[in-house]
Amino acid sequence: MAGTGRRGAARPWSTGVPTREEQREVKRRALVHEAGLAFRRKGFHETSLDDIAAALGVTKAALYRYVKDKYELLYECHLVAMDLGDAALEHGRASGRNGLERAVLTLEKFVVGYISENSAGAAIVNIDALRDEHRAEIVRRRDRFDQGLREFIREGIADGSVEPCDPRIATFAIMGAINWLPRWFRPDGALSGEAVARQLIMFFVQGLRSDASRGRPA
Amino acid sequence: MAGTGRRGAARPWSTGVPTREEQREVKRRALVHEAGLAFRRKGFHETSLDDIAAALGVTKAALYRYVKDKYELLYECHLVAMDLGDAALEHGRASGRNGLERAVLTLEKFVVGYISENSAGAAIVNIDALRDEHRAEIVRRRDRFDQGLREFIREGIADGSVEPCDPRIATFAIMGAINWLPRWFRPDGALSGEAVARQLIMFFVQGLRSDASRGRPA
Numbered sequence: 428m429a430g431t432g433r434r435g436a437a438r439p440w441s442t443g444v445p446t447r448e449e450q451r452e453v454k455r456r457a458l459v460h461e462a463g464l465a466f467r468r469k470g471f472h473e474t475s476l477d478d479i480a481a482a483l484g485v486t487k488a489a490l491y492r493y494v495k496d497k498y499e500l501l502y503e504c505h506l507v508a509m510d511l512g513d514a515a516l517e518h519g520r521a522s523g524r525n526g527l528e529r530a531v532l533t534l535e536k537f538v539v540g541y542i543s544e545n546s547a548g549a550a551i552v553n554i555d556a557l558r559d560e561h562r563a564e565i566v567r568r569r570d571r572f573d574q575g576l577r578e579f580i581r582e583g584i585a586d587g588s589v590e591p592c593d594p595r596i597a598t599f600a601i602m603g604a605i606n607w608l609p610r611w612f613r614p615d616g617a618l619s620g621e622a623v624a625r626q627l628i629m630f631f632v633q634g635l636r637s638d639a640s641r642g643r644p645a
Numbered sequence: 646m647a648g649t650g651r652r653g654a655a656r657p658w659s660t661g662v663p664t665r666e667e668q669r670e671v672k673r674r675a676l677v678h679e680a681g682l683a684f685r686r687k688g689f690h691e692t693s694l695d696d697i698a699a700a701l702g703v704t705k706a707a708l709y710r711y712v713k714d715k716y717e718l719l720y721e722c723h724l725v726a727m728d729l730g731d732a733a734l735e736h737g738r739a740s741g742r743n744g745l746e747r748a749v750l751t752l753e754k755f756v757v758g759y760i761s762e763n764s765a766g767a768a769i770v771n772i773d774a775l776r777d778e779h780r781a782e783i784v785r786r787r788d789r790f791d792q793g794l795r796e797f798i799r800e801g802i803a804d805g806s807v808e809p810c811d812p813r814i815a816t817f818a819i820m821g822a823i824n825w826l827p828r829w830f831r832p833d834g835a836l837s838g839e840a841v842a843r844q845l846i847m848f849f850v851q852g853l854r855s856d857a858s859r860g861r862p863a
Contacts, residue, residue: 593840596845596848603821604817604819604821604825606821606828607822610824611817622811626814627814635851
């Protein structure tokens with residue numbers, strides 16, 4: 428891409444050609460994705476920037492143009508997971524007709540995204556390793572997701588679609604099951620991502636729904 | 646205890662007095678327990694032997710009489726969890742009248758023990774940090790527990806007490822919910838250990854049981 432966009436992307440002939448900033452963003456996203464894969468494979472503490480550079484086929488010096496260190500990459504992985512959570516909550520809130528549906532639609536969107544996004548999976552188990560200022564932000568966003576889910580469960584108990592339970596503990600149980608995913612699910616393993624998502628959601632539905640909202644299994 | 650048991654504990658007057666080996670074992674167990682607490686509180690990577698020595702009010706040199714390093718303590722925490730798992734499986738196998746009961750009794754015993762034993766909780770989330778030879782042993786024992794639980798679920802599907810599902814995924818979901826416990830449950834927090842255990846088990850029962858074995862909630 429030599430010679431394009433060096434001085435900004437406002438010139439008409441460059442329409443459709445990614446700007447320098449867009450290219451940078453694409454590369455940065457690929458880097459976060461690769462870091463997510465490496466963290467999942469080897470564990471965060473056991474992965475170095477050298478490992479990630481090697482996986483991308485570039486030098487560590489090249490990586491430093493995008494990130495300061497691996498802690499920043501971990502933070503970026505967390506942001507992917509948190510954005511996913513926000514989108515899932517919004518989907519559940521907009522599309523569910525009762526508390527159970529809102530909870531289940533949220534979980535469905537989150538689990539499917541979580542399975543297809545390595546960076547999200549890599550992130551969750553390593554929240555302690557984040558830098559203090561990043562951790563505070565991520566914990567706040569994670570708590571907001573948990574509270575949204577908890578609220579749907581509470582609504583479901585009130586409208587009769589969810590079996591009476593402690594919404595906090597139910598939420599922790601569900602999030603535990605999801606957050607444990609990266610520990611055992613391998614995209615190239617015997618179980619397909621779709622099967623895993625479907626079964627997990629079925630398990631959550633069974634665990635949450637009241638007798639009144641329980642249909643016969645197909 | 647100067648002068649007692651130095652040359653073995655076979656002398657009649659020492660009956661009832663702990664032998665040197667027994668005293669050593671008690672101290673070692675207290676050390677593992679304290680390490681479990683520290684790992685849970687600060688995370689394994691962030692905890693040093695100095696921290697553990699300080700919590701016990703002894704010098705690091707004193708600790709070296711019991712363990713080589715913190716990796717050995719982590720391994721000991723894992724052994725506590727694995728012994729708990731073996732006892733739980735045995736209990737479920739001996740006392741359950743169908744697959745669902747066997748699975749639920751196993752989980753109940755495991756969760757209750759897991760909540761009261763900090764060392765167990767500390768262990769599970771840090772399996773990657775174990776030394777290779779220890780990790781292989783622990784992974785083998787953990788897999789044996791998972792397989793036992795999976796087998797009960799399979800039996801439950803066959804005898805009609807468990808809703809048809811993929812027993813592998815159901816087991817991973819359940820173990821995820823349990824293994825996530827140390828991330829949010831605080832013995833001194835707002836939720837009691839009993840309430841957490843009861844709610845988790847209720848959630849698993851709901852998630853697993855078939856319509857045929859479903860009673861009305863109290």
